[in-house]
Amino acid sequence: MQHSTIAAIATAPGQGGIAVVRLSGPESYLVAERVFTPANPKKTVAGAKGYTALFGRFCQAGECFDEGVALFFRAPHSYTGEDVVELSCHGGDAVARRLVEACIQAGAAPAGPGEYTRRALLNGKLSLTQAEAVMDLISAGGRQGAALANAALSGALARKIEARRQALTALQAHLTAWVDFPEEDVPALEQDHLKEELTAAAEELDGLIAGYGAGAVLREGVDCAIVGRPNAGKSTLLNLLAGFDRAIVTPVAGTTRDVVEQSVQLGEIRLNLFDTAGLRQTEDPIEAEGIRRSWRKLEEAGLILAVFDGAEDLSDEDRELARRCAGRPALALINKEDKPPRLDPAEIAPCFQKVISVSCKEESSRPLIEQGVSELLGTNRVDPHAASLSGQRQLAAAVRARDALREALSAIEMGFGLDAISVCMDDALAALCDLTGENASEAVINEVFERFCVGK
Missing domain, CATH: 3.40.50.300 (P-loop containing nucleotide triphosphate hydrolases)
Incomplete structure (x- = not known):
């Protein structure tokens, strides 16, 4: 339902100085125009540029019930990659709920749990590991836990895994060419170089796996x-x-x-x-x-x-x-x-x-x-700024990748042919893609977003 425009309260429930209602989707500006009137008559919602703000009043069915600020983000330069408008009203459940109701009456649909972050994922603004880090950051109770989540949100784990994946992909491409096209005189891989790369990747995954427990705590x-x-x-x-x-x-x-x-x-x-x-x-x-x-x-x-x-x-x-x-x-x-x-x-x-x-x-x-x-x-x-695994899904994928690499190394030591080693490397690459979410199925994505809150 990415073609729809969604609305939800993005701030925590309860009393506060402000509450934020977020709109995201192709009709965000149109919906905002129906519920928000700029105080400056020379300004319009339709003409608002991205990364700008307008002060005005919030209205429903001709009745103005609050005043506040509208922040505008034009696609693709927003959290979700879509047109986004964030409406900041006075804090308190009654005002925020009414503003959401006004947005729904104006054509928006209620957002589901984690739907904003899901759209960011589907629109290529976040990887799956970064999307998982969003909820970790929201739920963090200590500074180190928040720093770990922020490192993941900044792409530390994705970058680390991607670097290893690219190196293994290059090795696998060489192996495949050597096995499948012997007539092309493709040079054989040097065994020492192959073992060195596989060992380095396996040891890096060992470090991530060993640090999982403390990071999870x-x-x-x-x-x-x-x-x-x-x-x-x-x-x-x-x-x-x-x-x-x-x-x-x-x-x-x-x-x-x-x-x-x-x-x-x-x-x-x-x-x-x-x-x-x-x-x-x-x-x-x-x-x-x-x-x-x-x-x-x-x-x-x-x-x-x-x-x-x-x-x-x-x-x-x-x-x-x-x-x-x-x-x-x-x-x-x-x-x-x-x-x-x-x-x-x-x-x-x-x-x-x-x-x-x-x-x-x-x-x-x-x-x-x-x-x-x-x-x-x-x-x-724990280094709170280093790459780390978060959740059983990531841990299981890292273990599968590490084990496949160890099997490839064992195959080399036991004198098996390069085609057997290639099969192990295929398994390792598939597991790394599962870890980063490149091969994530709809079921896996749904599992990740089950613990998300509405409004995020």
Whole structure:
């Protein structure tokens, strides 16, 4: 439906200084002319040049209901590549909704989720990886996550992949000519040069794949389970990270019986916290169900904050918790460092990548936990301005391309003919084209835009 003209509110819902209603399509100027009257009678919407603005009033059915600014963008020099008009009215749901209604009455159609960015993609203004970066940028909760998304939006990943794709395409063209046209005396590829190019491409993809996890944490956040035995300080830790009293804290063991959820921003990382019931033996069926849910959350979490009472000897529940954290992304927090220590950190250290002594009641412990989490998840090593993979679609395509290149290298080492190597390179090139979206089907594009919001 690219031939239609669409309208939607482009700003977030709620009260604000301004709200923006965006029009895009061949009749954007015509629709804008029907709802917007310039304050200067010598100016007209039809005559407005691109990258200009007019002040005026918004009207519907002869009634003027607000005043504001219209910004004009002529095709193809706009976000979507079409004629675009952005109408800035006073913020607030009522005025913005009425302006959209006026635009629809004037001939526009309601925009679907992500339809503006989809049109930018279809009109060649953005690649698929850049379109995916738009939503990453909108949803970014930290500066590093926003910087990663902005790098992708600027084409960092697309440029990196395109450079490798062009080099592999040149090699494949040479191979194909040598295999298919032996009578043309095409010189054979030097095996060392072929191996060098394939190895470099595979290693570059290895780097992108290895950095995916930390980049995903910065962009999307991570589910984090707070686990430990009763009165170790789990709920106190939740309140420290949340910045307010989110969970009830009492000296009574078993106060927390169900999972308490809270989203917090810890430095550059958004943590979806789950404060769980204390781990202990109990005959109470309700508390026992809470403990069962605690173990389940531990297994599901992308980050575990295991809290131990440093003022008490290590218990059987502590040892079981440490055992279950082995090999997992888990940070051990020895709480109550303000009291005489009785727990020996060396007893649990082999099960954790990092052990920190803290006092969950003190704000000074927050930066220590923040640093420990960033080191554990690798976010402190991410270059936010470098190319990175975003989402499972891109990751899967990169893995397919890398594996195909490794197969080509294995074929060379095993002495297979160049026709077999050529097949592997075909697979690698197809996967790279899938990554950048050059071979994207309608189904893939629909999947990408499912998480977009209306107005973007």
